[in-house]
Amino acid sequence: MTEVLFLADFSVIKPDPGLIFWTALIFILVWFVLGRMAFRPIQNALKQRERDIQNALDEARKARQEMANLKAENEELLKQAQEERVKILKEAKEARDTIIHEAREKAKADAHKIVENAKHEIENQRMAAVVDLKNQIGLLSIEIAEKVLRRQLEDKQGQEKFVKSLVDDIKLG
Amino acid sequence: MEFKKLSILVFALAFSWGMLPAQDHGHEQDDHGVETEQHDEHGGEAGHGSHDEGDYDPVGTVMGHIADANEFHVWKGVHIPLPLILYAPGQGWTTGLSSMFEHGHTAVDGYVLNHGRVNRVADPSFPKGEVHIEGITHKTEKAGEKDKDVYYAIHEGREYRLDPPSTVDGGFLGGGITSFYDFSITKNVFTMILAALLLIWLFSAVARGYEKNIHKAPSGIQSFIEVFFVFIRDEVTKPMIGPKHYERFQPFIMTLFFFILFCNLLGLVPFFPGSANVTGNLAVTLTLAVFTFLVVNLNGKKDYWEHVFWMPGIPAWVKVILTPVEVLSLFIKPFSLMIRLFANISAGHIIILSLIGLVFLFGDNGRSVGGAAGGAVIGGLFTAFMNLIELLVAFLQAFIFAILTASYIGAAVEEHHHHEEEAREGAH
Numbered sequence: 001m002t003e004v005l006f007l008a009d010f011s012v013i014k015p016d017p018g019l020i021f022w023t024a025l026i027f028i029l030v031w032f033v034l035g036r037m038a039f040r041p042i043q044n045a046l047k048q049r050e051r052d053i054q055n056a057l058d059e060a061r062k063a064r065q066e067m068a069n070l071k072a073e074n075e076e077l078l079k080q081a082q083e084e085r086v087k088i089l090k091e092a093k094e095a096r097d098t099i100i101h102e103a104r105e106k107a108k109a110d111a112h113k114i115v116e117n118a119k120h121e122i123e124n125q126r127m128a129a130v131v132d133l134k135n136q137i138g139l140l141s142i143e144i145a146e147k148v149l150r151r152q153l154e155d156k157q158g159q160e161k162f163v164k165s166l167v168d169d170i171k172l173g
Numbered sequence: 174m175e176f177k178k179l180s181i182l183v184f185a186l187a188f189s190w191g192m193l194p195a196q197d198h199g200h201e202q203d204d205h206g207v208e209t210e211q212h213d214e215h216g217g218e219a220g221h222g223s224h225d226e227g228d229y230d231p232v233g234t235v236m237g238h239i240a241d242a243n244e245f246h247v248w249k250g251v252h253i254p255l256p257l258i259l260y261a262p263g264q265g266w267t268t269g270l271s272s273m274f275e276h277g278h279t280a281v282d283g284y285v286l287n288h289g290r291v292n293r294v295a296d297p298s299f300p301k302g303e304v305h306i307e308g309i310t311h312k313t314e315k316a317g318e319k320d321k322d323v324y325y326a327i328h329e330g331r332e333y334r335l336d337p338p339s340t341v342d343g344g345f346l347g348g349g350i351t352s353f354y355d356f357s358i359t360k361n362v363f364t365m366i367l368a369a370l371l372l373i374w375l376f377s378a379v380a381r382g383y384e385k386n387i388h389k390a391p392s393g394i395q396s397f398i399e400v401f402f403v404f405i406r407d408e409v410t411k412p413m414i415g416p417k418h419y420e421r422f423q424p425f426i427m428t429l430f431f432f433i434l435f436c437n438l439l440g441l442v443p444f445f446p447g448s449a450n451v452t453g454n455l456a457v458t459l460t461l462a463v464f465t466f467l468v469v470n471l472n473g474k475k476d477y478w479e480h481v482f483w484m485p486g487i488p489a490w491v492k493v494i495l496t497p498v499e500v501l502s503l504f505i506k507p508f509s510l511m512i513r514l515f516a517n518i519s520a521g522h523i524i525i526l527s528l529i530g531l532v533f534l535f536g537d538n539g540r541s542v543g544g545a546a547g548g549a550v551i552g553g554l555f556t557a558f559m560n561l562i563e564l565l566v567a568f569l570q571a572f573i574f575a576i577l578t579a580s581y582i583g584a585a586v587e588e589h590h591h592h593e594e595e596a597r598e599g600a601h
Contacts (some may be wrong), residue, residue: 011240011290012519014340014348015456018258018356019241023365023460030369030432035424038376042402043423045383052388 229533235526239450239519242289242360244271247445252276255363259284261293261353271357273303280304284353285326285335292335294326295352299333309335321347361457364449368435405430405575413579418586422579425468429461430575437518437567441560452570453519455511462511465578470503473585506581510574517570521563528552528559 153159245253254272267282274286282301283294287309307327314323325332338355340348375398382395391399410419410426436451451457479485481499484492531552536545
């Protein structure tokens with residue numbers, strides 16, 4: 001008996017059309033209103049935010065990558081600069097050496113030339129002096145000879161003797 | 174992931190008795206003092222034995238409290254009236270407030286309030302307009318094989334048979350189409366409207382937060398609700414429906430989850446405006462399950478129907494067996510949703526009401542104060558414990574309804590081409 005009574009009063013298992021109608025109406029309303037007003041905007045906002053965060057992360061990674069690249073580039077530049085410096089220094093040294101060497105060579109050559117010139121000049125001077133001396137000696141000789149001749153010519157015999165000696169001096173051949 | 178799903182389901186089954194503390198202790202007995210109870214076989218029917226006559230009837234009380242009603246019972250003698258919208262073929266629509274019945278003392282146009290529910294006198298000789306009722310009596314009549322509880326309104330010494338509102342169970346569950354339909358804002362409808370308004374209020378605040386905090390971190394209630402939203406998205410819709418289709422169904426799943434959750438939670442509140450056994454009523458879960466059925470099957474792809482009617486990759490004679498099974502499963506799936514939610518929530522209400530009933534049982538209907546005190550201590554402790562479990566069940570059942578619906582939708586929209594290609598490649 002109790003079982004029957006239980007079932008008879010267990011009204012919640014008897015679907016009431018009014019309750020079905022209201023449940024359907026309220027559910028559809030909630031579904032429509034919340035979907036329109038909240039769920040779609042929230043979904044879009046969340047997606048937007050996720051995209052923003054992802055973008056920010058991507059950008060940060062890109063910036064980091066760029067920084068790393070920049071650093072590598074800087075290091076490369078520094079290395080190149082250092083190499084350049086070494087090269088320049090080396091070249092400068094070489095240039096210096098060359099210049100010094102050349103200067104030395106030139107100085108040597110100049111000095112040599114100067115010495116040569118000087119020698120030449122000295123020689124010339126000496127030759128000139130010698131010539132001059134010779135000329136002087138010649139003139140002197142002529143003078144002496146003239147004087148000697150003048151005196152000698154006064155003596156006819158002496159003349160002939162002398163000419164004869166001169167002629168004897170000249171050896172033909 | 175598979176294990177996680179399984180453990181959630183096992184957990185849910187372990188707590189298959191959901192429970193809600195329907196009403197507070199004070200109103201175990203309905204205050205229909207006017208009733209002239211016919212004390213035949215069952216003394217004190219459906220919780221309306223008055224204090225001085227008839228013993229406390231635990232089953233009747235519990236069943237009365239989980240039932241839908243046309244008024245809110247606050248405590249003995251105090252009711253909050255609810256709007257009535259009644260339709261009887263031939264008589265048309267009748268509207269009003271349930272307070273016009275004066276708790277069973279007055280009949281209006283043939284309608285009477287019987288145990289919180291509107292009944293109708295089908296007899297055309299019953300006077301129209303406001304009529305005084307001397308009382309409502311109860312009899313058990315033989316209806317074929319079964320016994321049937323029948324109520325009679327007494328007017329001027331004559332008994333008029335009362336019809337309960339129509340139900341659509343076709344008589345299988347003790348109901349059936351009667352002489353009128355009740356489209357009133359009942360306790361359950363009121364609670365659903367309240368839940369709907371709370372949801373709309375809550376989510377409009379949340380949506381405003383998203384507008385205000387655009388490109389900013391969430392704040393306040395927005396960040397609280399966002400956890401749920403993201404949880405449903407990442408743990409329910411995305412894995413169950415798949416990344417391609419989940420967005421379309423997110424509003425439906427979210428609505429299901431929050432609507433069920435709010436109705437469950439409001440049912441946990443033991444006083445007005447809570448206490449209604451909304452999701453423990455088969456009509457409500459039936460409607461929700463029908464929505465699931467429609468959403469799933471209206472979105473079924475070619476692959477889904479192929480798997481239902483002509484499962485690929487198996488011998489033809491197996492298909493002949495499998496097709497009826499698959500077709501049946503189309504209906505069994507939402508049916509199981511309907512029963513699961515209904516049974517969990519109703520059972521929860523019943524357990525808590527039964528524990529509260531210990532106070533009256535041990536108290537021997539007020540004759541033993543010590544017994545009542547003992548019952549209060551034991552019943553109170555157990556009720557407190559059950560309330561905590563019920564809180565869990567409220568969330569769990571909403572979650573299970575949502576996740577199972579999502580998995581059914583997932584099966585309907587899934588496209589199998591990839592798997593088949595992979596399988597073919599694997600075979601070669």
